[in-house]
Amino acid sequence: xxxxxxxxxxxxxxxxxxxEMKFEKDGTVxxxxxxxxxxxxALPVSQQPVIERQVAPVVAAQAPIIEAEPKQSxxxxxxxxxxxxxxxxxxxxxxxxxxxxxxxxxxxxxxTVCLLEAMKLFNEIEAExxxxxxxxxxxxxxxxxxxxxxxxxxx
Amino acid sequence: MQTSTIQKxxxxxxxxxxxxxxxxxxxxELGVSRTAVWKHIEELRKEGYDIEAVARKGYKLLxxxxxxxxxxxxxxxxxxxxxxxxxxxQVVTSTQKIATEMAMSGAAEGTVIVAEEQTEGRGxxxxxxxxxxxxxxxxxxxxxxxxxxxxxxxxxxxxxxxxVKAIKDISTLNPKIKWPNDILINGKKSVGILTELxxxxxxxxxxxxGIGINVNQVIDDLPKEIQNIATSLAIEDGKKFxxxxxxxxxxxxxxxxxxxxxxxGFTSIKDIWxxxxxxxxxxxxxKTSLETIEGRAVGITNDGILLLEDKEGNIHNIISGDIFIxxx
Numbered sequence: 001x002x003x004x005x006x007x008x009x010x011x012x013x014x015x016x017x018x019x020e021m022k023f024e025k026d027g028t029v030x031x032x033x034x035x036x037x038x039x040x041x042a043l044p045v046s047q048q049p050v051i052e053r054q055v056a057p058v059v060a061a062q063a064p065i066i067e068a069e070p071k072q073s074x075x076x077x078x079x080x081x082x083x084x085x086x087x088x089x090x091x092x093x094x095x096x097x098x099x100x101x102x103x104x105x106x107x108x109x110x111x112t113v114c115l116l117e118a119m120k121l122f123n124e125i126e127a128e129x130x131x132x133x134x135x136x137x138x139x140x141x142x143x144x145x146x147x148x149x150x151x152x153x154x155x
Numbered sequence: 156m157q158t159s160t161i162q163k164x165x166x167x168x169x170x171x172x173x174x175x176x177x178x179x180x181x182x183x184e185l186g187v188s189r190t191a192v193w194k195h196i197e198e199l200r201k202e203g204y205d206i207e208a209v210a211r212k213g214y215k216l217l218x219x220x221x222x223x224x225x226x227x228x229x230x231x232x233x234x235x236x237x238x239x240x241x242x243x244x245q246v247v248t249s250t251q252k253i254a255t256e257m258a259m260s261g262a263a264e265g266t267v268i269v270a271e272e273q274t275e276g277r278g279x280x281x282x283x284x285x286x287x288x289x290x291x292x293x294x295x296x297x298x299x300x301x302x303x304x305x306x307x308x309x310x311x312x313x314x315x316x317x318x319v320k321a322i323k324d325i326s327t328l329n330p331k332i333k334w335p336n337d338i339l340i341n342g343k344k345s346v347g348i349l350t351e352l353x354x355x356x357x358x359x360x361x362x363x364x365g366i367g368i369n370v371n372q373v374i375d376d377l378p379k380e381i382q383n384i385a386t387s388l389a390i391e392d393g394k395k396f397x398x399x400x401x402x403x404x405x406x407x408x409x410x411x412x413x414x415x416x417x418x419x420g421f422t423s424i425k426d427i428w429x430x431x432x433x434x435x436x437x438x439x440x441x442k443t444s445l446e447t448i449e450g451r452a453v454g455i456t457n458d459g460i461l462l463l464e465d466k467e468g469n470i471h472n473i474i475s476g477d478i479f480i481x482x483x
Contacts (some may be wrong), residue, residue: 084357085305088443088475093445094281097194117475119308119335119459120279121362123352141444143474146305 087116177213199367254295331433
């Protein structure tokens with residue numbers, strides 16, 4: 001993804017009512033979140049004029065946080081699915097088939113989330129928890145090490 | 156293992172195939188009536204056993220069918236683990252699927268699922284694997300090893316070594332292993348092995364080793380598009396094989412190398428793998444879904460990972476992918 005595209009996306013989000021979004025393309029995961037919400041925004045519309053002066057300048061302060069690293073402490077109720085072995089990471093049973101899961105997929109403990117291959121041994125990884133996939137850390141086809149984070153699940 | 160009457164009857168016939176066995180003798184040996192003996196003989200005939208019956212002399216076995224039924228495989232099988240339970244099917248979607256279901260419902264280690272024909276036989280990444288009826292072998296074996304999950308890929312190399320030895324034991328062929336576990340005869344593939352691991356977190360539930368072998372196909376039996384890269388044991392050796400004997404040989408060798416692995420660790424398997432491999436020292440093209448790496452195969456690690464040295468002298472660890480041996 002080009003920097004220009006990210007800039008454009010950030011701008012669009014700033015101007016929108018969206019507080020948080022996740023975007024994925026060709027294995028690149030971009031997670032955008034506006035900074036702490038201004039309390040006043042929750043106030044009824046009729047009262048807006050009163051706080052208008054405070055809201056307007058906030059745009060700069062709301063600069064989205066771009067997360068490149070696996071998020072750890074931002075959301076407390078998350079679980080990270082890790083690789084139990086060294087292997088090649090696949091998101092579908094074969095290149096022609098749809099992904100086991102995508103961002104936003106609701107999962108159960110026995111939901112298969114990905115496939116790992118090492119020397120023609122295949123291991124379908126199950127989620128082990130219930131929740132929603134909010135982050136995919138690895139690109140399809142990539143080599144993963146033992147213990148490497150694969151997915152973050154919102155519990 | 157309980158031996159059924161019919162199993163004992165086959166044993167007696169096979170081991171006395173140069174003489175007639177009287178109905179009276181068989182009746183005494185098997186502990187059943189002469190009428191029951193006659194009924195069992197009829198049953199065997201229906202399965203393709205050619206049995207001659209002569210009045211006042213008895214029965215004589217002329218030929219046995221090239222069947223891969225449990226009965227046929229169990230005849231003279233002396234393993235303790237592999238093949239203790241054998242389930243034969245005429246047609247299945249895939250033996251892997253059946254084996255997985257059985258393992259999930261608690262089937263014992265060493266259970267073997269074998270089929271004459273698969274309608275959905277699959278190889279790596281869901282590629283089609285052909286198992287036509289009557290001349291090939293499709294089987295899946297349940298293994299429940301008490302090892303670390305990260306060590307399970309060792310099994311794919313272990314199985315390759317077992318099958319190479321098994322083929323050598325019953326033929327004049329010189330099969331070679333292409334990393335990690337394709338088995339080539341005169342450079343063409345005749346055996347495909349695919350292993351599936353079922354685990355919860357880091358706990359191994361079971362491994363299912365799937366083995367597909369082209370045994371008695373003639374060249375025209377192979378799909379056109381793979382005739383230049385695939386072969387069968389019969390094509391290369393110029394003679395037909397008894398598939399049950401091949402399966403017995405595989406189960407026997409598998410048990411030997413499994414016990415060796417548990418006792419001595421992977422290095423004992425690695426040494427044999429290297430001797431039987433046609434990969435080490437060759438120029439290799441490794442294609443993964445993300446990249447293609449060319450280099451000379453300089454060895455495998457103590458975990459079986461292929462080491463490729465490129466032109467610049469960098470070593471690449473290959474953990475999976477399509478491997479092509481560059482014969483230029």
